[in-house]
Amino acid sequence: MDILSNLELGFSVALTLQNILYCFIGVLLGTLIGVLPGLGPVATIAMLLPITFGLPPVSALIMLAGIYYGAQYGGSTTAILINLPGESSSVVTALDGYQMARQGRAGAALATAALGSFFAGTVATLLLALFAPPLADLALKFGPPEYFALMVLGLVASVALASGSVMKALAMVVLGILLGLAGQDVYTGIPRFTFDITDIADGIEFVALAMGVFGLGELIRNLEDEHGRTVGVQKVTGLMLTKADFKAIVKPVLRGTVLGSLLGILPGGGAILSSFAAYSIEKKLSKTPQRFGRGAIEGVAAPESANNAGAQTSFIPMLTLGIPSNPVMALMIGALIIQGIVPGPNVVNEKPDLFWGIIASMWIGNLMLVLLNLPLIGIWVRLLTVPYHVLFPLIVGFCCIGVYSVNNNAFDVYAMALFGVFGYVLAKLECEPAPLLLGFIIGPMLEEYLRRAMLISRGDPMVFVTRPLSATLLALAVLALVVVLLPSVRKTRDEAFRE
Amino acid sequence: MERFVRNPKDVGAGILLIGLAAMFGILSLDLPMGSAVRMGPGYFPLVLSGILGVLGLIVFIGGLRFADEGEPIRLAALPWRGLVLVTLAVVVFGVGIRPLGLGPAMGLAVFISAMASRRFHLASALAMTGLMVLFAWAVFIKGLGLPLPMLGPLLGGY
Structure with a gap:
């Protein structure tokens, strides 16, 4: 079997001492920021991007990936113990997890979350190994029109699945693309939107934008209600699950895993949407839906499995097509580009050690997380008591040195400050910043493929509809847009997000 | 109406x-x-x-x-202090990093942003500033070897 030898190669890469170490650092940092409210994986990965310069590409990506799925674990710990989701994807876990903790079953809730996540992570890793290579092979047959259509679909889907106003999310995507186009035009070398500032000649620094909007903007928002959060941490007892518990969670874990894996592949999907969807499905399927919200163990098992599965499978479009499905993946692409690797279908064939090494490391990382989270829970609980006013000046410091070290250029620091204010304004106006970041990353590629497609078709825009693959992709994009704009769907969507 | x-x-x-x-x-x-x-x-x-x-x-x-x-915006409820001071901290870092060096620039940035909190205490802010400067030195200059002086030309560094 091909896949076995591939996985063997992967494990041989991931199990080197250096990569185990970076994987460990990644999941440790991930758990840490997952536990600390107000600091998410996007901001952390953006801060660490400059540091990954000096690492070999595999180690860099292994570490960054570890941060992402580690944050899912850490986030659920806080959700269960203090009803404060450390990550937006564990909002749902707080509903039943915290109730369980109040009933003295914190241990069972934590164990359910960890085991469910581990199982989901294992399955999703296998799925990634199975489906990514054929998808990459398919993608190799893509021409410029298909790529253009695929990116449009990705952007539209990210809008459709975002919370809040569809129009505003669309506008954010377009604005992101425009910002991404700043700098020298690839074909003519003519500077665009640079205001004659030489520092923008090569484009706006991605790290400055990401850290400004997600790091500083978020931080200023957290300063809004700073009243002393008295943290009442629930005691953790009894990490062992009873037989009845096991029986209760088997099916929800399976369903959550399947759902999360599917939704994770979709652009704009990933961890957040998966957990919401899994929770509402469990509630619908349950014979006793009234127990949900009052400490139902299924209400912890399903969303926790789903968000971890979704977090893993969202690597599929990133690794095979070079298209990010969420801001974290956009940052990963940034990290690859920094390393001189063009993400896309060629990565699987040309850099098998990178591709399979990352996949294998995810499984190892998940194992580490179970070991980290269950026995060491006491340490994480103590971290919860670090107050935000101690934490945020340090975050500001990290952002500053991080963005400066990318190019050793003070201009990027000013740009970050500007984007920080801009990000805060956007948040206040209820404009989601995630589509902006996706647009920024995809924008330049989108334009390039559009130009190439028009060149080969001699200026005939029909090329996008006469080629079956690109026509299908564009039709899906239109369909997705129409569906979310239908009034009835909009209503249920709003309700789903509010729940 | x-x-x-x-x-x-x-x-x-x-x-x-x-x-x-x-x-x-x-x-x-x-x-x-x-x-x-x-x-x-x-x-x-x-x-x-x-x-x-x-x-x-x-x-x-x-x-x-x-x-x-949703919730309406109230201008008075906006965290003006945080907005201004955090932005200022970042800008001060950018201005100071070359002439003053990493140590003072980092210290100023952390201290100014610490003032953004309503729960600001001089002693703890100074302690945090010291900690972060030390940390930045250890990680970024010693550990990662960034080509940055701890003290810039204005303060007698290189």
Whole structure:
């Protein structure tokens, strides 16, 4: 079997001492920021991007990936113990997890979350190994029109699945693309939107934008209600699950895993949407839906499995097509580009050690997380008591040195400050910043493929509809847009997000 | 009487988007357009600016017609202190990093942003500042070997 030898190669890469170490650092940092409210994986990965310069590409990506799925674990710990989701994807876990903790079953809730996540992570890793290579092979047959259509679909889907106003999310995507186009035009070398500032000649620094909007903007928002959060941490007892518990969670874990894996592949999907969807499905399927919200163990098992599965499978479009499905993946692409690797279908064939090494490391990382989270829970609980006013000046410091070290250029620091204010304004106006970041990353590629497609078709825009693959992709994009704009769907969507 | 502006957030967002669309549109007009076959650098941005403008207009009109169901914005409740001080801290870092070096720039940035909190204490802020400067030295200069002096030329460094 091909896949076995591939996985063997992967494990041989991931199990080197250096990569185990970076994987460990990644999941440790991930758990840490997952536990600390107000600091998410996007901001952390953006801060660490400059540091990954000096690492070999595999180690860099292994570490960054570890941060992402580690944050899912850490986030659920806080959700269960203090009803404060450390990550937006564990909002749902707080509903039943915290109730369980109040009933003295914190241990069972934590164990359910960890085991469910581990199982989901294992399955999703296998799925990634199975489906990514054929998808990459398919993608190799893509021409410029298909790529253009695929990116449009990705952007539209990210809008459709975002919370809040569809129009505003669309506008954010377009604005992101425009910002991404700043700098020298690839074909003519003519500077665009640079205001004659030489520092923008090569484009706006991605790290400055990401850290400004997600790091500083978020931080200023957290300063809004700073009243002393008295943290009442629930005691953790009894990490062992009873037989009845096991029986209760088997099916929800399976369903959550399947759902999360599917939704994770979709652009704009990933961890957040998966957990919401899994929770509402469990509630619908349950014979006793009234127990949900009052400490139902299924209400912890399903969303926790789903968000971890979704977090893993969202690597599929990133690794095979070079298209990010969420801001974290956009940052990963940034990290690859920094390393001189063009993400896309060629990565699987040309850099098998990178591709399979990352996949294998995810499984190892998940194992580490179970070991980290269950026995060491006491340490994480103590971290919860670090107050935000101690934490945020340090975050500001990290952002500053991080963005400066990318190019050793003070201009990027000013740009970050500007984007920080801009990000805060956007948040206040209820404009989601995630589509902006996706647009920024995809924008330049989108334009390039559009130009190439028009060149080969001699200026005939029909090329996008006469080629079956690109026509299908564009039709899906239109369909997705129409569906979310239908009034009835909009209503249920709003309700789903509010729940 | 109903207010003319029913959702100030959407109206604000609409105005912001239309303004940005106009800015990008005007800048695009200065660029060579090319043709559909050979698109110039201005072609795609101009199309996008148009789309952005239309979307902004839809959001703007929606804001006039439909009431806001979420929480309204109150200018007085905005964290002005945090907004100004955090931004200032970052800018001070940018200005100071070359002439003063990493140590003082980092210290100033951390200290100024610590002042943004309503729960600011001089002693703990100074302790945090010291800690972060030490940490930055250990990680970024010793550990990662960034080509940055701890003390800049203005303070007798190199």
